[in-house]
Amino acid sequence: MSTDPTRTPPYPDEAPRSEALLEQARRVIPGGVNSPVRAFRSVGGAPRFMRRGRGPWLEDADGRRYVDLICSWGPMILGHAHPDVLAAVREAAADGFSFGTPTEREVLLAEEIVHRVEPVASVRLVNSGTEATMSALRVARGFTGRSAVVKFAGCYHGHVDALLASAGSGVATFALPDSPGVPASSAGETIVLPYNDVAALEAAFAERGDEIAAVITEAAAGNMGVVPPEPGFTEALLRVTRAHGALLISDEVMTGFRCSPSGWFGVEGPYATGAPDLFTFGKVMGGGFPTAAFGGRADVMAMLAPDGPVYQAGTLSGNPVASAAGLATLRGCTPEVYERLDVVAHALADAVAEAFTRHSMPHRIQWAGSMFSVFFREGRVRDFGEAKEQDAAAYGRFFHAMLRRGVHLPPSCYESWFVSAAHDDTAVDHVVGAIHASAAEIAQVDMGRSPA
Numbered sequence: 001m002s003t004d005p006t007r008t009p010p011y012p013d014e015a016p017r018s019e020a021l022l023e024q025a026r027r028v029i030p031g032g033v034n035s036p037v038r039a040f041r042s043v044g045g046a047p048r049f050m051r052r053g054r055g056p057w058l059e060d061a062d063g064r065r066y067v068d069l070i071c072s073w074g075p076m077i078l079g080h081a082h083p084d085v086l087a088a089v090r091e092a093a094a095d096g097f098s099f100g101t102p103t104e105r106e107v108l109l110a111e112e113i114v115h116r117v118e119p120v121a122s123v124r125l126v127n128s129g130t131e132a133t134m135s136a137l138r139v140a141r142g143f144t145g146r147s148a149v150v151k152f153a154g155c156y157h158g159h160v161d162a163l164l165a166s167a168g169s170g171v172a173t174f175a176l177p178d179s180p181g182v183p184a185s186s187a188g189e190t191i192v193l194p195y196n197d198v199a200a201l202e203a204a205f206a207e208r209g210d211e212i213a214a215v216i217t218e219a220a221a222g223n224m225g226v227v228p229p230e231p232g233f234t235e236a237l238l239r240v241t242r243a244h245g246a247l248l249i250s251d252e253v254m255t256g257f258r259c260s261p262s263g264w265f266g267v268e269g270p271y272a273t274g275a276p277d278l279f280t281f282g283k284v285m286g287g288g289f290p291t292a293a294f295g296g297r298a299d300v301m302a303m304l305a306p307d308g309p310v311y312q313a314g315t316l317s318g319n320p321v322a323s324a325a326g327l328a329t330l331r332g333c334t335p336e337v338y339e340r341l342d343v344v345a346h347a348l349a350d351a352v353a354e355a356f357t358r359h360s361m362p363h364r365i366q367w368a369g370s371m372f373s374v375f376f377r378e379g380r381v382r383d384f385g386e387a388k389e390q391d392a393a394a395y396g397r398f399f400h401a402m403l404r405r406g407v408h409l410p411p412s413c414y415e416s417w418f419v420s421a422a423h424d425d426t427a428v429d430h431v432v433g434a435i436h437a438s439a440a441e442i443a444q445v446d447m448g449r450s451p452a
């Protein structure tokens with residue numbers, strides 16, 4: 001990594017090399033990015049193009065260094081280019097990249113997942129979290145012979161047509177498409193309910209229970225900021241789905257192998273009422289490579305081709321290099337790794353609480369295991385409506401104050417802050433210092449703007 005002393009923080013807001021790359025990218029890639037949140041639209045400015053990462057650090061095209069608090073949106077739980085993962089990837093790649101036949105490495109990765117999450121009898125490997133939720137829905141529909149699905153507002157399950165839907169006006173009415181290109185017929189099979197609302201769930205099932213194939217939920221929501229299920233919510237999901245012959249799909253793409261060695265299930269489960277029927281995984285289990293999985297009950301998974309009639313496939317599914325990266329990452333997730341994640345996350349959250357309190361900045365920190373996020377508002381956040389009642393503009397100012405100081409936060413206030421076990425004391429101290437300085441800076445701006 002560069003140690004060029006002319007490129008130490010504070011960095012200017014202009015980032016010439018990143019800006020030039022963005023312009024170049026825009027000519028050939030819509031918006032210049034391959035996933036919208038990367039574009040910085042909600043915080044403003046040009047996204048930083050990264051050229052390498054090592055441990056907790058990223059280095060951008062202008063040679064500036066940042067402590068990384070995105071961690072690729074979760075996968076880099078061991079930090080960037082971890083030596084063991086790198087060695088596993090090199091070894092696998094040297095054996096060839098993809099064969100279109102079964103390989104041993106994908107079996108080992110599947111075993112690692114099945115052994116960790118007790119209710120998961122088998123998994124099918126896919127290439128993204130989106131594919132995992134899409135396929136889980138298909139197998140749930142095939143198993144139940146029903147087509148409707150319940151999801152919760154503010155939960156993100158990838159860009160599956162049926163799951164890109166917003167709540168209609170009534171609680172149990174079918175949903176409206178969230179995006180042009182999603183047919184009303186796809187979204188129309190989706191019922192969107194408020195998260196953590198058992199009464200709304202019961203009402204929806206009372207009305208349409210025999211049409212509903214599955215409820216899909218984030219095991220603990222992380223895509224509206226971190227909003228864990230209220231005590232008893234997951235049990236209610238299990239009870240209601242069982243009573244009506246529907247399946248429960250627990251989306252652990254973000255929480256899986258991060259919140260605990262067995263994900264959110266390891267934090268909250270096992271449940272008195274049973275277990276989710278299907279789980280989806282991604283992010284951490286790929287170690288930074290495109291691999292993901294869905295799995296669960298043996299009789300449900302038996303519906304999949306070639307054993308059963310539900311079709312699902314993938315040219316690169318179970319890719320040996322990706323499987324090697326995922327396996328090395330999961331095996332590297334020792335108890336010490338989870339302890340370190342906890343220590344780092346709490347050090348950062350404590351610094352936010354202290355600095356924001358000192359400068360009278362409204363804030364609320366919420367947790368799911370060591371996953372946390374900072375809401376720019378006061379008071380408990382239980383659902384998407386409450387998550388939206390925050391000062392997104394203040395977050396944008398804070399984000400840029402941190403970026404100038406060499407800390408790369410997620411470029412949206414609706415995201416979890418991701419840490420890794422490679423965040424050592426140097427990195428943590430750097431972030432803590434930046435939090436205090438940034439809070440002081442933006443509090444001053446906000447005071448200047450207040451009408452008083």
Ligand SMILES: *Cc1c(COP(=O)(O)O)cnc(C)c1O
Binds near residue numbers: 128131156222252283
């Ligand atoms: C990231 C995410 C997905 C989508 O995964 P991709 O690999 O981006 O397709 C699905 N569900 C949850 C909970 C996620 O956080």
